[in-house]
Amino acid sequence: MPNCPECTAREKKKIIVKYEEETTEEDRGRDDLYKLFDTIEIPMKMDSATKHFICKRCGLYATREQVSDIRYKLSQKEKTREDKHDDYLEWWSKSKKEKAEN
Numbered sequence: 001m002p003n004c005p006e007c008t009a010r011e012k013k014k015i016i017v018k019y020e021e022e023t024t025e026e027d028r029g030r031d032d033l034y035k036l037f038d039t040i041e042i043p044m045k046m047d048s049a050t051k052h053f054i055c056k057r058c059g060l061y062a063t064r065e066q067v068s069d070i071r072y073k074l075s076q077k078e079k080t081r082e083d084k085h086d087d088y089l090e091w092w093s094k095s096k097k098e099k100a101e102n
Ligand SMILES: [Zn+2]
Pocket: 004, 005, 006, 007, 008, 042, 055, 056, 057, 058, 059, 060
């Protein structure tokens, strides 16, 4: 059964907040975060009569196509945010290097 995309996105946000609270900036790694994301398990239930998936937690009711559509949209949002974060990191490490050189 697929994980509920909405609940998974919410859990990911919580994991990120917790991770950033507990881990200093130098020790943070995206792989660690992905490992934590893999532990998320919010499987949806299949309603065989209507061929819809139901999330017991948030009540999302969707077909397989809709589930992957929602997941795709949420991952696009996340990507944009990560790209911005990368830009920031790049800027940050560059400015640090420049500071060290001066
Ligand atoms: Zn849900």
